[in-house]
Amino acid sequence: xxxxxxxxxxxxxxxxxxxxxxxxxxxxxxxxxxxxxxxxxxxxxxxxxxxxxxxxxxxxxxxxxxxxxxxxxxxxxxxxxxxxxxxxxxxxxxxxxxxxxxxxxxxxxxxxxxxxxxxxxxxxxxxxxxxxxxxxxxxxxxxxxxxxxxxxxxxxxxxxxxxxxxxxxxxxxxxxxxxxxxxxxxxxxxxxxxxxxxxxxxxxxxxxxxxxxxxxxxxxxxxxxxxxxxxxxxxxxxxxxxxxxxxxxxxxxxxxxxxxxxxxxxxxxxxxxx
Numbered sequence: 001x002x003x004x005x006x007x008x009x010x011x012x013x014x015x016x017x018x019x020x021x022x023x024x025x026x027x028x029x030x031x032x033x034x035x036x037x038x039x040x041x042x043x044x045x046x047x048x049x050x051x052x053x054x055x056x057x058x059x060x061x062x063x064x065x066x067x068x069x070x071x072x073x074x075x076x077x078x079x080x081x082x083x084x085x086x087x088x089x090x091x092x093x094x095x096x097x098x099x100x101x102x103x104x105x106x107x108x109x110x111x112x113x114x115x116x117x118x119x120x121x122x123x124x125x126x127x128x129x130x131x132x133x134x135x136x137x138x139x140x141x142x143x144x145x146x147x148x149x150x151x152x153x154x155x156x157x158x159x160x161x162x163x164x165x166x167x168x169x170x171x172x173x174x175x176x177x178x179x180x181x182x183x184x185x186x187x188x189x190x191x192x193x194x195x196x197x198x199x200x201x202x203x204x205x206x207x208x209x210x211x212x213x214x215x216x217x218x219x220x221x222x223x224x225x226x227x228x229x230x231x232x233x234x235x236x237x238x239x240x241x242x243x244x245x246x247x248x249x250x251x252x253x254x255x256x257x258x259x260x261x262x263x264x265x266x267x268x269x270x271x272x273x274x
Contacts, residue, residue, distance in 0.1 A: 022048050022085045024091070027096050029198065032059070039267075043274050054096070058189065069200070069201055091267075094119050095198075102209060104215050113271055114217040116218070119227060121236070127199075128195050134160060139151070140186045152171075214242065219237065219245045220255055221246070222247075225251070233245060248263060
């Protein structure tokens with residue numbers, strides 16, 4: 001494949017035959033494209049799939065500024081233009097769900113079907129403070145990977161006040177540690193980019209985007225989610241007839257990880273099989 005000037009800013013993977021329907025999956029805050037691997041494995045025999053680390057995340061470029069849903073959505077628009085992909089099935093989890101919501105309202109002609117996983121459009125101007133608190137607990141950089149491991153699975157678990165299971169969060173943070181050029185161990189992502197993503201993504205509510213959706217949309221909620229409340233889930237369904245919903249039992253916020261097979265079955269039903 002010829003070099004892609006804009007896509008080359010992003011660590012990315014293609015799966016499946018080029019003749020298949022085009023899918024793009026966008027991960028959540030502090031995630032990366034490989035978070036979708038288990039889901040993509042069920043599609044790649046017939047579907048053409050793109051996953052990538054979004055800006056500021058994983059191994060992609062980490063600009064100093066530009067972490068609003070509009071910025072993330074503009075990245076996707078440029079990537080699709082470069083690829084020549086006219087229409088896609090678009091899936092986004094958490095922060096990625098907010099980004100795909102913005103994309104679908106601004107570029108509806110590009111979206112065949114939309115899947116929003118476990119995120120609502122409500123605003124919370126103080127939301128970034130929680131992530132700022134957690135990230136600031138971590139005394140990066142670490143001299144060795146063993147030092148990082150010891151911190152997360154001893155000190156962090158004892159002291160961090162987390163909404164989700166603290167051990168799960170410790171594992172998630174530790175997975176985001178990477179060796180830098182100087183040999184130290186530091187965040188794989190842009191710390192400022194993470195905080196700004198929450199700051200700008202949550203600064204205002206985005207109910208107007210939900211109301212404006214003109215593409216068939218599946219809203220997926222984890223039964224035990226603390227992120228998408230039952231009230232906001234129902235309100236989203238009631239606000240736009242284009243939105244259908246599914247609640248997946250025994251799943252938290254990470255629905256596609258907690259209950260991969262039911263998530264895959266929900267996708268299949270929504271798009272008519274694959």
